[in-house]
Amino acid sequence: MDFNILEWLSLIVRWVHVIFGIMWIGSSIFFNWLDSSFEPLKAPEDGVVGEVWMVHGGGFYHVKKKYLKASEMPENLYWFKWEAGFTFITGITLLSIVYYLSGGAFLLDSTVSNITNGQAIGLGIGTLIIGWLVYDTIWNSPLAKKPLMTSTACFLMVIGVAYALTHILSSRAAYIHVGAMMGTIMAANVWIRILPGQTKMLKAVKEGKPVDPAPGLRAKMRSKHNNYMTYPVIFIMISNHFPITYGNDLNWLILAVLIVASAVIKHFLNTSENFSFWAPRSAGVMAVSLLALMFITYKPKNIEASVIDTNTMVTQKAVEKVKFTQVKQIINQRCVACHSTKPTDDVFTVAPAG
Structure with a gap:
């Protein structure tokens, strides 16, 4: 039996990636909930913004949000940053393992474009970097004072990238790169915008200087962005299990619908933890989204279908469904030799790509 180092690396790295992703997204969701759940103290305390009581694991937890003086700085202060970094x-x-080191097996699609593997890798990396730079520039501009307009601009950027990538890369790779771009934005928000703001706040407290609220407010805004992006990114990261989405001709539009739907549902959950509030609204959004997806993916029976012949390209009417016996014949003739459990092909002794 051959030891495929890339396969084992893919398994281990994917496992670790999921673990850190759960830790990061879990803490993000928890702190956004916590921040919106603080209530005023019955007996006001100096510097305390609010408090919240929780019960879990057989104990009670009393959390206070407060502004500290230099003399009150605790010896141990826990930061939530490594989850984002390692994710x-x-x-x-x-x-890199799945898409960049596989010789273009999952990255390229010759029926979409004639881009080379090197060009595709450059495009993928460039998408992550430029995506962050455009997003960060927009939210550092005066437009940030109009959050609805700015959020719309960022959404259109994401969908524009999705449209472009689905017409250059393989559809599966296009989806993953959109998710990777959003994940890069989220991680960069933590390390480039959120943590430096907290560092400035800590420095001011230690030096006994007044704390400038601006960096903290900007950090909170970026944290909120991350919170709204979690559901869309989670879907994209598991989307390779659902070719009904990325395999459609209008895959970029399907992605747009799913991003909007998941972000709106996240908003309902952020707004209220009351089941009677968010459940019916979320169900309504899902129903509308399903109707939109049905409309997008619907194709009439008498559709023009392109049939590829070995010698010529012929366009025929797909009036009737193809019988499975015909499909099985083609599979036996063209696929089984390489992709069976025990390949009989002289060249491919192990099934390529599964």
Whole structure:
């Protein structure tokens, strides 16, 4: 039995990536909930913004949000940053193993474009970098004072990237790169915008200087962005299991619908934890989304279908469904030799790509 190092690396890195992703997204969701759940103290305390009581694991937890003085700085202060860092590192590593080091097997689609493997890799990496730079520039501009307009601009950027990539890369790779771009934005938000703001706040407290609220407010805004992107990114990262989405001719539009739907549902969950509030609204969004997806993916029976012959390209009417016996014949003739459990092909002794 051959030891395929890339396969084992893919398994291990994917496993670790999922673990760190759960830790990061879990803490993000928890802190956004916590921040919106603080209530005023019955007996006001100096510097305390609010408090919240929780019960879990047989104990009670009393959390207070407060502004500290230099004399009150605790000896041990826990930061939530490594989850984001290692999710990003393992994600980029996994992207490289599966898409960049596989000779273009999952990255390219000759029926979509004639781009080379090297060009596709450059495009993929460039998408992650430029995506962050455009997003960050938009939210550092005066447009940030109009969040609805700015959010719309960022959404259109994401969908524009999705449209472009689905017409250059393989559809599966296009989806993953859109998710990787959003994941890069989220990780960069943590390390480039959120953590430096917290560092400035800590420095001011230690030096006994007034704390400038601006960096903290910007950090909170970026944290909120990350919170809204979690559901769309989670879907994209598991989308390779659902070719009904990325395999459609209008895959970019399907992705747009799913991003909007998941972000709106996230908004309902952020707004209220009351089941009677978010459940019916979320169900309504899902129903509308399903109707939209049905409309997008619907194709009449008498559709023009392109049939590829070995010698000529022929366009025929796909009036009737192809019988499975015909499909099985083609599979036996063209696929089984290489892709069976025990390949009989002289060249491919192990099934390529599964």
